Amino acid sequence: MSLVAIGACYVDTILSTSHYPGEDEKLRASNIVHRRGGNCPNSLEVLQQLTFGSKTNLALNLISVLPARSSVASQQIVSALEPRVHLDHCIFREAYQEPASCYIIKSQSTGSRTIVNYNELPDMTTEEFIRVTDKLGPQATWFHFEGRTPEVLLGCIRYLRNSFRQARISVEIEKPGREGLQELAEAADVVFYSKTWAQSMGYTSAEDCLRKQSLKTRNSSLLCCTWGQDGAAAFETRTTQFVHAEVDTAPDFQVIDPIGAGDTFNAGMLYALNCKDQEWDLSTKVGFANRIAGMKVAQEGFSGLNRALEYYD
8 A cells, every 4th residue: 555645845944933924024033943844744744743653564665856956955855754655756957956945934923833835846747657656566555645736637637537546535625726636636535624715715615615515526536625624524425425524632831833734634544544443433533633633733843743543553
């Protein structure tokens, strides 16, 4: 078994400030953190913790566009994820030295964060994806896509449907205003919707989003949506079963670091669907993903999140 995640890999610079600065305001940060980021790499970092020592022996792979293999950034990214996440199939742009970069201002007064991205690396093409997946072979049983370039990814999914017919496909629908995401959702087996995307489409709750999206994504088997302080929900299209999980936090819970909470929820669901599919019902799967996402918000970074398994194993 092998899970392949396809998405951008960033180098994050996170500045913590007392409040979000106004225009032309000079503000001193209280802390700075540099770390590897990106939706799929974040999910894989959590998954490698959850699957470590697992009897399911789920191999984890990342397909991402990176700068030159010899660049400092690429070497740092490889060392941060390997050996439990395999980067053999990443696409290295040898003409570039700078990685995709993300600059994040985190407000301590509100717990919110504002993000500015920079990325000059040319996106992956469908042809490059086909070459990479042909090398992966039939052991690739699950493909998870960050919904970045829908027109390219639709071509990738069509290829998988013809050549990897037993593989399951999930997509993350996150960024508002990005054309083609609805078509991408309709092509997948499992869909992860963000609150920001759902609200941009006029949905008022996770349940509203999932029930109405189920009428448009008839080929999908499972739809999931996170909704911040209102928890998360899932809708199984075959049975029409709807599950909602309230926010699962300790009594002394505080928002410490919300960056990557959605990626952590996705990792929790991907773990449940790949490693506990026959053991856990849908309510347990969503509850687990929701718990681990809550744990992420209450701490800096992603380390130690596998302790969520103590409540379920």
